[in-house]
Amino acid sequence: PFNAAAKLSVLENLSREVLREVSPRMLVVDEVHHLLAGSYREQRASLNLLKFLANDLQMTIVLVGTQDAEFALQTDAQMSSRFARFETPRWQESEAFRGLMAAFERILPLRRPSNLSRREVVSAVLGASGGLTGEVSRLLNSATELAIRDGREMIDVSHIEHVRSCML
Structure with a gap:
């Protein structure tokens, strides 16, 4: 339990205590680019x-x-030297991408199989998403919603194309 109105230093200490107790091997900090939205002092902190x-x-x-x-x-020489840059390439048609599509299919709440790893679906998804994982996820979630609303309970290329046209 914590007090949402607590000072930042109190929340930092609580976070460190929890991390020590849990002792994870890795901490992943997402959206680091948002540091630039803060003032210089906030970025430094x-x-x-x-x-x-x-x-x-x-x-x-x-x-x-x-x-x-x-x-x-x-903006911080020590930070630049501590972290190696690794750029994740955009998805392309491959076995790995078809595996990602199959993994999405397993978790989508549809009653009928969509066979998302079919070549024409893969091609449509890559074209609509630009090969970006976040866009693939948004696209498939929207296509799933559309497939449920239209009663088909499976995603086909028409769903992908419809979602793509709405995204433009």
């Missing part, structure tokens, strides 16, 4: 907190974000 956590808790920290995340880290 956030980057210093990340350094402190890495040292204090002796854990691996993975920072995830857009290309702007790299700019956020470049």
Whole structure:
């Protein structure tokens, strides 16, 4: 339990206590590019907190974000040198992408199989999403909703195309 109105320092201490007790091997910090939205002092404080956590808790920290995340880290020489840049390429038609599509299909709440790993569906999804994982997820979620609403209970290329036209 915590008090949402507590000072930031109290929440930081509580977070460190929880992390020590749980002792995860890795901490993933997403949306790091949003550091740039803060003032210079807020950016410094956030980057210093990340350094402190890495040292204090002796854990691996993975920072995830857009290309702007790299700019956020470049404001601190120590942070730039601590993290190796790794760019995740956009998806292309491959066995790995078909595997991702099959994994999505297993968790979608549809009554009928969509066979999302079919070549024409894969091609439509890649074309509509630009190969970005987040866009693939948004596209499939919207197509699922459409398939449920129209009563077909399965995603086909027409659903993907309809969602794509609404996204433009």
